[in-house]
Amino acid sequence: MPGSDRPAEGIVRELPRLRQDFDAALADVRDSEGLQEVRTRFLGRKSGELTLLFGRLGKLKDEQRREVGRELNTVKQEVESRLEARRAELETRLRDERLLRDRVDVTLPGRVPPVGRRHSLTVVREQLEDIFVSMGYEVYDSFPEIDDDFHCFEALNMPPDHPARDMQDTFYLEGGAALLRTHTSTGQIRYMLSNPHPPRVRIICPGKVYRRDDDITHSPMFQQLEGLVVGPGITLADLKGTIEAFLRALFGAEYPVRFRSSFFPYTEPSVEADLGCVVCGGRGCRVCKGTGWLEILGSGMVHPAVFEAVNQRLGRVVYDPEEVTGFAFGLGIERVAMMRHGVDDIRLFYGNDLRFLEQFHK
């Protein structure tokens, strides 16, 4: 039956054209709608080109139908897998396009939360406090800024008319004997008078002080940190070791420390500590006036007259100079900050110009 061969051949003969058409159609697809059109054109349930070919299988004999059917199924699977691949490809491209559309200019400025800073003097003061707390010191900072002659001068071995008072031109309040403390040494006296565990003392006293001076190295208000250690057997060697330890902690071990004799009315012996110049490293420069050293603090062994004045105010001998000794030291917080940051005018610290304050990181 030659006629019976023809339908099978007809189906098979159409396949190359169908493949060609499918290739062309798939190549033209640009989006998911286009992809759906191609799917419908070839695999549509009613009139898909491949579906129609499957419909013609019914006219074939069993044997031919199985053979041609297998061939059609192969083509169908191929079409389906290529449609799926194309769909995945399209999806990827679409997502990439969408991500590309969402891109930002990463070089535009970020949204910075407001940035706050501690004052550079506070940074220094708190660091000093932390160093001394770690060495077992108590921070005594609640004593008054407005004080009187006894605590500021007399008890510190500076009786009226003492020439050392010239070094500290004092602000007085109107209508009374009250004055603004000229040094945090008042903390020594105030603490010893109210000491919770006499006669032992181990304190630092940070705070604002006031002197009638105003130029690039003097501010009428500035900050000091006083230290006082009292107890049996405290020596000048203890003073040296303590100051070396804290200067190392503050500036680093690379700067040498030297001690030389000096004079303060309330210490005897008095010694001044110098730090190897942080600007030139000790070679000599303008800042250290060619000496290679910077004065950093004054100190000494507590003068027996200070203990005697405190005892007298207390009405009994609490600090017997024969039983206890002590050392005291004082340094300027601005001086440390000026050395550390290379600031050459002390008044900048109190000008509150944000262009200055914002230069310091911590």
Place this chain on the structure above:
Amino acid sequence: VKVPLSWLREFVDFPAEPRQLGEDLTFVGLALEGLEGRGSDAVLDLDVTTNRVDCMNVYGVAREVSVLYGVPLRPPDFSFPEAGPPASEALEVTIEAPDLCPRFCARVLDVRLGPSPAWFRDRLEAVGVRPINNVVDLTNYVMMEMGHPSHAFDLARVPGGKLIVRWSREGDRLTTLDGVGRILSGRVGVVAGTEAALALAGIMGGASSEVSDETRTVALEAAWWDPLSIRRASKALGMHTEASHRFERGADPEAPPDATARIAHLLAKIGAGTARPGLIDCRPVPRARRATTFRPARASAVLGTPVAEERARQILAGLGFGVKERPAAWDVEIPSWRSDVGREADLIEEVGRHVGVDRIPSTVPPSRGAEGLRPTQVATRAVREALVGAGLTEVINYSFVSDAEAGPHAPPRLRLANPLSEEQGALRSSLVMPGLVTTLRANLRQGRRDVRVFEMGRVFGSTSHGPAEEPRVAILLAGAVAPHWSAPRGTADFFDAKGVVELLARRLGAGPFTFETDGAPGFLHPGKAAVVSFGGRPRGFVGSLHPDVSEAWELRDETVVAELELEGLTRAPAAARFRPLPRSPAVSRDVSVVSEEGIPAAEIEARIRGAAGELLKEVSVVDRYVGPGVSPGQRSLTFSLVYQDPGRTLTGEEVQASVDRVVASLRAAGLEIRGE
């Protein structure tokens, strides 16, 4: 003090180069300030501490050098020829004020006035003294060499050859050598003739008896003046001279005879004249021997290093102390030139500085256990950290303010008796006003617009007990909070400042804070200001600056401020107690309440809390609405009510029952509930 090394070598031989010598002297307390010239022309500039008046001269430094290197000290040559009639025939000295002048020595010199020789003038110039004529130069030379000031009167111009030492009298007048006519009032010591004052004792000579080209005979004075008298007089007169500087710090009471002898010696040496025989030495008050004890063991204990007794003796003897060694406690006589030394501690310093502070070992005092910051100090730091974290920069203003800028609203300020200027005439009573406002204005003038600052410090006022001070914290915000290109520029308003205050309450665990409009400072906007209370009383304020104040201070944007007492804020409760985490979920309901603008949100919130019952955990305002649906003059506030029972899950019915009670209560108060 300037020390030419060639001059120094007259008294001591030292085995060191100039710079080394300067550095060695630095360690014993004579700090090298500068070094001029080289070799034998070198001049040391030494910083002598105010107590060491004995080292403000070449010989005093030589004494330190001799101890420093253990080399002998050569005293100056005091020998001189005498000629003519006895001095006492030409000059008579009377001390009427022994409290002012315990000792007055004088010589009579016949002089040939003229310029000093070149070497002599060079030395004076090297130590910073301007040569004048040979007689004046001699007195200056000996002052720079031995430290004792003296004065030459033209004897022909001393009426009757009588010098009288007395306190000034009413009406005393004197033209001093600097050409200034002075009317002497109060207690000023003078050297007078029979009538008029001729010189200011220990400070400056007078023009009427000044040595001049015509001078042939000189009355040479070398006295010892009471330090306090000189100090008071020089302060009262506003005069500070080389002489007063030395006398007020305590010159050597035994030096006057030697000073006159040295001048007489040099007078002959430079061929400028001769001394008449005899020293006039008036000494109404004999000087008491000064001595103290020295215990080598005590020195070792204070210095923290064993001090060899032999070394201590060498040092003290070398410095001129009379040492009588006794077991344990030596008897030490203090030399007349060491007015700064009075007790054992001073001797320990003498020994310590020549043993060498750098040779003392370094130890640390034995530990007495750990210390920490006190709770208030920790809390104070927490306040600062919270504000820094909120983006505020710390500023520090002077405690001084102008009293004029206080304005009518400010509380009275403590005033300074001696301010540097009117602008710094009083002590601040507030951190905000004028401190932080000044800070803002200064930065605006620098072109800065967005300013977020805070300050922590004390304010001052007076109480019935006298002056008082109190630590506070204050903030100021102006301009944009965090300007960014992505959003329109907003400026800080009342709620930004209030938010920072609330932040502090939360960070410090303080509170609850209440905010009330009554009683806020007058420099604040009356409608945007509140008094902040906590712990049962007002503690500060928050608000916008009054527009009048902003205008007066030339401020630009709205400026918001707050100021709080630190006490209370930093006296926070001890460590927080842990509360177990709730095991059941929270339920939230929103209620929108329409009310007059004048009714405070806090009042509505209180009513909600009162009606809701125990299951209500939190209430917060989440929205404020005005516009269509709400009558003009009214606003709708949406409150979020959060219900929770830590132990069980709430049922819808019990939550609804609470919300119903809240709604009923609000309606009973005449408030309208939206969306119900």
